[in-house]
Amino acid sequence: xxxxxxxxxxxxxxxxxxxxxxxxxxxxxxxxxxxxxxxxxxxxxxxxxxxxxxxxxxxxxxxxxxxxxxxxxxxxxxxxxxxxxxxxxxxxxxxxxxxxxxxxxxxxxxxxxxxxxxxxxxxxxxxxxxxxxxxxxxxxxxxxxxxxxxxxxxxxxxxxxxxxxxxxxxxxxxxxxxxxxxxxxxxxxxxxxxxxxxxxxxxxxxxxxxxxxxxxxxxxxxxxxxxxxxxxxxxxxxxxxxxxxxxxxxxxxxxxxxxxxxxxxxxxxxxxxxxxxxxxxxxxxxxxxxxxxxxxxxxxxxxxxxxxxxxxxxxxxxxxxxxxxxxxxxxxxxxxxxxxxxxxxxxxxxxxxxxxxxxxxxxxxxxxxxxxxxxxxxxxxxxxxxxxxxxxxxxxxxxxxxxxxxxxxxxxxxxxxxxxxxxxxxxxxxxxxxxxxxxxxxxxxxxxxxxxxxxxxxxxxxxxxxxxxxxxxxxxxxxxxxxxxxxxxxxxxxxxxxxxxxxxxxxxxxxxxxxxxxxxxxxxxxxxxxxxxxxxxxxxxx
Numbered sequence: 001x002x003x004x005x006x007x008x009x010x011x012x013x014x015x016x017x018x019x020x021x022x023x024x025x026x027x028x029x030x031x032x033x034x035x036x037x038x039x040x041x042x043x044x045x046x047x048x049x050x051x052x053x054x055x056x057x058x059x060x061x062x063x064x065x066x067x068x069x070x071x072x073x074x075x076x077x078x079x080x081x082x083x084x085x086x087x088x089x090x091x092x093x094x095x096x097x098x099x100x101x102x103x104x105x106x107x108x109x110x111x112x113x114x115x116x117x118x119x120x121x122x123x124x125x126x127x128x129x130x131x132x133x134x135x136x137x138x139x140x141x142x143x144x145x146x147x148x149x150x151x152x153x154x155x156x157x158x159x160x161x162x163x164x165x166x167x168x169x170x171x172x173x174x175x176x177x178x179x180x181x182x183x184x185x186x187x188x189x190x191x192x193x194x195x196x197x198x199x200x201x202x203x204x205x206x207x208x209x210x211x212x213x214x215x216x217x218x219x220x221x222x223x224x225x226x227x228x229x230x231x232x233x234x235x236x237x238x239x240x241x242x243x244x245x246x247x248x249x250x251x252x253x254x255x256x257x258x259x260x261x262x263x264x265x266x267x268x269x270x271x272x273x274x275x276x277x278x279x280x281x282x283x284x285x286x287x288x289x290x291x292x293x294x295x296x297x298x299x300x301x302x303x304x305x306x307x308x309x310x311x312x313x314x315x316x317x318x319x320x321x322x323x324x325x326x327x328x329x330x331x332x333x334x335x336x337x338x339x340x341x342x343x344x345x346x347x348x349x350x351x352x353x354x355x356x357x358x359x360x361x362x363x364x365x366x367x368x369x370x371x372x373x374x375x376x377x378x379x380x381x382x383x384x385x386x387x388x389x390x391x392x393x394x395x396x397x398x399x400x401x402x403x404x405x406x407x408x409x410x411x412x413x414x415x416x417x418x419x420x421x422x423x424x425x426x427x428x429x430x431x432x433x434x435x436x437x438x439x440x441x442x443x444x445x446x447x448x449x450x451x452x453x454x455x456x457x458x459x460x461x462x463x464x465x466x467x468x469x470x471x472x473x474x475x476x477x478x479x480x481x482x483x484x485x486x487x488x489x490x491x492x493x494x495x496x497x498x499x500x501x502x503x504x505x506x507x508x509x510x511x512x513x514x515x516x517x518x519x520x521x522x523x524x525x526x527x528x529x530x531x532x533x534x535x536x537x538x539x540x541x542x
């Protein structure tokens with residue numbers, strides 16, 4: 001499972017199944033969006049949330065991702081090189097980024113340096129550049145002078161604003177650090193201003209994708225707030241928790257994810273249901289997401305069960321009548337965690353509950369209102385139906401899963417969301433293969449092969465090697481099954497080729513779990529081809 005978490009300015013997030021899920025968080029009464037988590041597509045059986053998709057498409061869709069990767073690599077190789085000395089194509093790309101991201105030359109240069117230094121993978125460059133651009137906009141006002149600032153502090157903050165406008169975040173942090181030192185020295189008079197400056201440094205660190213550093217700044221801000229300023233302290237703790245979550249989610253840092261979990265529990269004490277019911281429910285959503293992140297990395301289901309409880313508690317306040325979209329998000333999150341537990345416990349009951357929760361979410365996430373979210377949840381429904389159908393002897397659930405995937409493809413088009421389209425094609429191929437093995441004909445298997453080959457148009461080895469290999473392996477299985485029903489050897493030979501391609505990425509050293517079934521599939525196809533050849537050799541010749 002892959003979870004999407006938001007940055008401190010946002011709240012909603014959604015759990016997206018393609019054998020994994022992406023979470024949405026509910027928006028409280030005072031909440032704002034806390035991240036930009038969207039791209040032109042996500043990964044099959046690995047998902048991504050749907051956030052600022054309109055802007056993502058405006059800025060990045062239609063431009064080969066290789067151009068962005070090459071531009072970042074060029075900056076990483078030589079940061080002293082002036083942007084005007086780049087190739088004409090790269091200069092045009094920078095001009096495009098400046099206009100659509102609304103950043104100046106210095107900020108674009110810094111943004112490229114940040115993603116290069118952070119080793120952001122190519123498939124996440126769009127997400128991170130959008131995130132950095134949005135944070136730059138938020139930073140424009142963060143270093144503004146506050147009432148009570150002395151002339152020296154005011155001057156330093158003015159210089160920090162200039163540094164931010166020039167894209168020099170390191171200089172801005174140095175200036176804010178100097179401000180922080182001066183304010184700490186006069187803490188009795190400037191305690192709240194000092195706390196806000198610490199939070200400003202946290203925002204700068206977030207823009208630089210330094211989540212642990214940001215969390216520490218927000219924790220410092222919270223510790224400086226007097227006890228009577230509970231709301232201010234809670235807000236800083238929420239920002240700390242969100243930064244810790246991003247560290248845990250994006251870097252697999254379980255310690256950071258555990259710390260985020262504890263912060264959300266602390267915030268629940270500060271946000272009692274009786275006083276602020278919607279805020280309490282929103283924090284239950286955050287808690288459920290943090291529990292899910294850790295739960296998917298552990299072998300048991302304890303934390304996943306706790307996540308289910310957190311989402312159900314959130315639904316006590318996030319009712320359909322009061323907050324219909326937040327209710328739908330919570331239902332979707334609940335469905336995704338129920339699906340995870342159902343898979344681990346091999347529980348048809350939990351899987352049926354997951355399907356029910358997803359279908360509830362579709363009551364509000366309609367195709368007309370939120371077409372991409374509608375498609376994503378239908379994809380989740382399809383996966384859960386496939387899981388149930390694969391365990392049953394009949395074909396009804398499998399046929400429903402196939403219909404769900406095909407419906408999702410009405411909005412997940414290759415032009416609009418190419419990787420989501422590939423993911424849905426892959427899922428469709430899996431369901432068709434399962435159904436095809438239960439039927440005597442070849443129609444469903446041929447459709448499955450077509451779906452897998454469609455997915456490979458976007459799951460390119462250079463861009464998404466593991467998904468490319470996974471699809472090649474699934475294609476090999478479908479071809480093998482079809483090959484056993486035909487008299488010739490063409491399909492078996494194609495299956496062998498597909499398995500061998502998959503093994504180029506699914507190596508034994510990289511992952512025993514993916515290598516073993518792929519190798520077994522190859523061995524089986526080779527054995528069937530050998531048996532077919534032996535049988536032909538024994539036939540009488542005319």
